[in-house]
Amino acid sequence: MLTTQRRAMISARLARDGQLVAKAIADELGLSEDTIRRDLREMAAEGLLKRVHGGALPLTPPLPDFASRQTIASQVKRRLGRRAAELVKPAQIVFIDGGTTNAELARALPHDLRATIVTHSPTIAAELEHHVAEVVLLGGRLYKHSMVATGAATVAAIEQIRADIFFLGVTAIHPAHGLSTGDYEEAAIKRAIARQATETYVLATPEKFGAASPHRVLGVSELAGLVVPSEMPAEALSPYRSDTASLIMA
CATH class of the missing domain: 1.10.10.10 (Winged helix-like DNA-binding domain superfamily/Winged helix DNA-binding domain)
Structure with a gap:
């Protein structure tokens, strides 16, 4: 050959x-x-x-910048955000990762929800300006591509918080290679948050499935669940069904 x-x-x-x-x-x-x-x-x-x-x-295609990503699959992201918001209960401590899909989750949270929202993303914090919820914004070096704080100061702050639920943002999801992202330091921050959370969920848009980015965050089995679009074929989702991670349709 x-x-x-x-x-x-x-x-x-x-x-x-x-x-x-x-x-x-x-x-x-x-x-x-x-x-x-x-x-x-x-x-x-x-x-x-x-x-x-x-x-x-396969290579994960390079992501456009944050502003451009806000216009990609916006209707699907909105549905995922609304469904994920239903998982949040009053009085919980909720950690929301950065990203445009998680921004839809922040927008979908009830304005009168009495909870504590922790984030290392200034854009997520800004979405919660008019909410009753207490908002805790962690600082550090700003990674502008994802608009999140990174670095030792961020990790130190994360280690002082125990979250009931963490909404993790990733760029790729693969049945064998798990959940991954494109930046080494950002991946380390995500792992640190997951260690401090009772449950971790991912809002997953279709293009992320079957791909792998350079830096692994978690295995699929370490999640409490994936929030996925209801129109995704069953065979495409079957590799991600496990005893621990549930598939939540939106």
Whole structure:
């Protein structure tokens, strides 16, 4: 098989399965694993895929800036936000991560809800200006792409809070590689918040499924649930069903 044919097959398999195991495809093609690994290495260098231990994952497309993301799939995000808001109970301590989908959650919270909302995102805090809820805004170095605080000061503040529920924002969701995001330091902040929360939920728009970003946050099984659009096909969601994480339709 020619190199171009192998590469085309690798690309097609990644698009179909969302991952590729080097040994499996080498056995299937009757080739050495070194040959497939060389193909993956060269394709990764050309920006065609992401290499991981034992194989490859499709690349997550670069996200546009925060302002541009506010206009993407806005109706779906609004539905997810409204459904997630129903999970919040009075008197809870609620940690809301940054992101445009979580901004819809903040907007959907009842204005008379008596709870404590903690966030490290100034844009999330601003959405709650006219709410009765107490708002705690954590500081740190501003990561402008996601409009969230990061750094040692943020981690220190997070460690002083125990949240009943955490709404985590991620850029990719994969059944084997879990929930991930594009920035190393931001991923560490998200893990720190999850450690302090009794339950963690993700509001998941369709384009995030089957993808992997460079920095892992959590495994899917570590979630209390995924809030997903009701129109997503059952077969697309089946890899994410587990004994611990529930699928909540919006």
